[in-house]
Amino acid sequence: MDLPTPNTSHVPYERVYEPAEDSFLLLDTFSLDTERAFLRERFSENVPLVVEIGTGSGVVLGFVNAHAQTLFGTRRILTAGVDMNAYACRATVETARRAERDNPSTHGLYLGSSMGDLTTSIRDHEIDVLIFNPPYVPTSEMPLQPDEFKPEPAPSQQPSFDDDSYLLSLSYAGGKDGMETTDRLIDSLSAILSPQGCAYILFCAQNRPEQVKQRIRGFGPAWRAETVGSSGKTAGREKLQVVRIWRESDSA
Amino acid sequence: MKILSLNFLTCAVKACKTSPNSYPLHPKDAELVQDELGLKPEMIISVLPRIDWEALKSTCSELGFPALPEAAPTKEELENDEKILKDLHHLLLETSISEGKLVCGNCGHEYAIKEGIANFLLPGHLV
Numbered sequence: 034m035d036l037p038t039p040n041t042s043h044v045p046y047e048r049v050y051e052p053a054e055d056s057f058l059l060l061d062t063f064s065l066d067t068e069r070a071f072l073r074e075r076f077s078e079n080v081p082l083v084v085e086i087g088t089g090s091g092v093v094l095g096f097v098n099a100h101a102q103t104l105f106g107t108r109r110i111l112t113a114g115v116d117m118n119a120y121a122c123r124a125t126v127e128t129a130r131r132a133e134r135d136n137p138s139t140h141g142l143y144l145g146s147s148m149g150d151l152t153t154s155i156r157d158h159e160i161d162v163l164i165f166n167p168p169y170v171p172t173s174e175m176p177l178q179p180d181e182f183k184p185e186p187a188p189s190q191q192p193s194f195d196d197d198s199y200l201l202s203l204s205y206a207g208g209k210d211g212m213e214t215t216d217r218l219i220d221s222l223s224a225i226l227s228p229q230g231c232a233y234i235l236f237c238a239q240n241r242p243e244q245v246k247q248r249i250r251g252f253g254p255a256w257r258a259e260t261v262g263s264s265g266k267t268a269g270r271e272k273l274q275v276v277r278i279w280r281e282s283d284s285a
Numbered sequence: 286m287k288i289l290s291l292n293f294l295t296c297a298v299k300a301c302k303t304s305p306n307s308y309p310l311h312p313k314d315a316e317l318v319q320d321e322l323g324l325k326p327e328m329i330i331s332v333l334p335r336i337d338w339e340a341l342k343s344t345c346s347e348l349g350f351p352a353l354p355e356a357a358p359t360k361e362e363l364e365n366d367e368k369i370l371k372d373l374h375h376l377l378l379e380t381s382i383s384e385g386k387l388v389c390g391n392c393g394h395e396y397a398i399k400e401g402i403a404n405f406l407l408p409g410h411l412v
Binding site: 079080082108109111113115117119122123126142144145146147148149150153154155156157159178179 | 286287289290293294295296297299302308327328331332334335378381396400401402403404405406407412
């Protein structure tokens, strides 16, 4: 299934992560027949709340929202984004708005974006589909979290190179094994996902995704974690992969 | 951010999660914007079962909208009552908060909303 990618020409890439191989792998994964069938079956009865953490440009959330009818088999989905970077939140609002306009007969309902740390601002057990393209690059240090909203600089005022490279570091720097942020999210999954909720998380090879999947399966007999999309095979190993995490209700 | 968002948001302070006063957040000095959207009754009807009605009633009255019915309307009531359908459509889907604050009823922390984007990042001492 080849669906149009949202237009992100308005996004300031000097301070917001530019759509790259990882973003496109998520788009390709959601377009797979297997994932479309999974989502359709799982959310045929109720309206799912789709939340993306770390939206960056908004290309993934904008895509899922714009193609709700094709991916979920219904336009009745709610979507929302979270990012630490204010510029990324504003970029996502625009990306989602444009993609809705470009796909008037298939889009869902985009509620908005907010700045936050992972899902701490969202009520427990509400998220039906969680999407996370984490900061997964192993780094020796983690950037500090920003805590204030910086207004868009006036055209005459240039944000410094340091400000911009700091904002971009939030999008990729993952600390030890590139897993410091992802581990925090995984630890919270049982509290944040709805009973039928699922999560799509992107990993690179250095994140040791096989170990991560085993750890999630250890949460309990109902828990499942499977690789559902991958790209860039080198020497038999996937460079990037998307893992779907969910609970099988019949064994819960 | 659409008003419907408030039904899913709570205080980001960990210690507030267990307090019933941390949900829903209370809008303060809210500036509202309206988008005119085509009425989609099936969206309202299907989203209603997953709405916390008590929280929505409180949000609605705090923003100065006319009071909602005491109990959530049933599917049949919505199908037969265009007024409540339109009111809910307007409140939930057409109305957004562009500027203002969201206040936690437990710890009193105020989360700023600017250009329609709420900031839930906490200062270091609250994390």
